[in-house]
Amino acid sequence: MLAPYNPVEQNIIQRLQPPSSQFLLGTDYYGRDVLSRIIWGCRVSFVIGSISVGIAMFFGTIFGSFAGYKGGYIDNFIMGIMDVLMSIPILLMGLLIVAILGPSKVNLIIALALTMIPRFARIARAPTIAAKGKVYVEACQAMGFSDLRILVVHIFPNILGDLMVMGSIWMATAVRTEAALSFIGLGVNPPTATLGGTIREGFKDILSAPWASLFPGLVILLIVFSANLLGDGLRDALDPKLRNEK
Template identity: 90%
Template sequence: MNTIARFKHFGTETYHVFNRNKTSWIGLLLLTMLVLLAVLAPVIAPYDPVEQHIIQRLEPPSSQFLLGTDYYGRDVLSRIIWGCRVSFIIGSVSVAIAMFFGTILGSMAGYKGGYFDAFVMGVMDVLMSIPTLLMGLLIVAILGPSQANLIIALALTMIPRFARIARAPTIAAKSKVYVEACQAMGFSDMRILVVHIFPNIFGELMVMGSMWMATAVRTEAALSFIGLGVNPPTATLGGMIREGFKDIMSAPWASLYPGLVILLIVFAANLLGDGLRDALDPKLRNEK
């Protein structure tokens, strides 16, 4: 009962600030729609995404194929819906992995300080110096193109971002008197970190999570576009743009619509991230 009341208290406050900024609602709505689309792909998609209607190649949008067909006569709409699924899986799983390890590393480094801090953050800086796309290329070149390898590559480049985000508030919280009180109570470092410091960094992590999910989706699309993403014939948004590229003058729908969907996902995730940031930032909370 106690816990529920606490969540309600925190929840309503967050909700009110989130509500103040209407654009964040647009982001949430869009993202929810796209996620639903991806989750319900097997139900909604009118055709099998890899089924080829060879006679109806490069058909313009019609009542039969709402967004037209591609070079192999596959339904663009169905492929987009299934492609969203791949994008969201890669985006969310890589962000989740990066958030998990990044938070642990960053908050440990901030809490312990000293040489441990210097070492961990040094490694993070090295990782951070490699651009996401390059790291993607590197990993895929070593391990071969596959969904799992792509996730590993994306997570690796995002870990240092989360480590940094987690470290700074940990250092700030460490100097709070209530943390000293916890030490005087004889609590273990682990308990102090998880129970007393982690709630302070949770908000920022959520914001970063939604922002970096957009980047992960974009990078996945970029890697698929240059042919280093998920193997064909699996439908991915980036791969679709690439496949439709050679006929872009005569049949622009095959590349254009998946591109638009990437734009929508990135746009929605960023709007949501901005809204969340305002809602969870205690400094912005009291401002009108």
């Protein structure tokens, strides 16, 4: 509804038009409105980023909290796998997964989620280890509560704040990685408008029509910067120590 034009409709007569009252951010080589493609590209990026972060947070929390709560060889086994996965750079792992499964929106979500699961597992594990030594957890164990009930009812609420903060920060990473994969042709299939794909398609005309690549790049920077600010704000709001300092 916000896009003034169809983001995939081509109009060769209007190609490479500079920013004007008709096309606020200009047009690309195929005559498509850059602003419309940015708006739809943001939608695609947010959908992919939010779903992948949600999946990674869900499974990462399960693995990390279970490993931290059980300890011993279970902790060593699960976190050993997570450490191996974390040793692989996110972009490289995303490249490998998308190259194997093929470029599509679903495969991109799977790739991003798999790269972030170890990060959320590591985040969930540390506060779980700290919480399981608390008196109220030991009391629950003495009363015969199941491990699942203790984790869900008594431990998970205490780590939710950390997960929300990191979720907003990793949302920025997901958007950036999605744009990078789309830029090299391993993201969402065209003609779907994406931020990375819009930059790639306008890059060949960077000297004659820089707006086709410049504006999508600035939007990515703005999204990443805003997500990090949101993470800092959530951390300040949810951390009682920081609230007391203020």
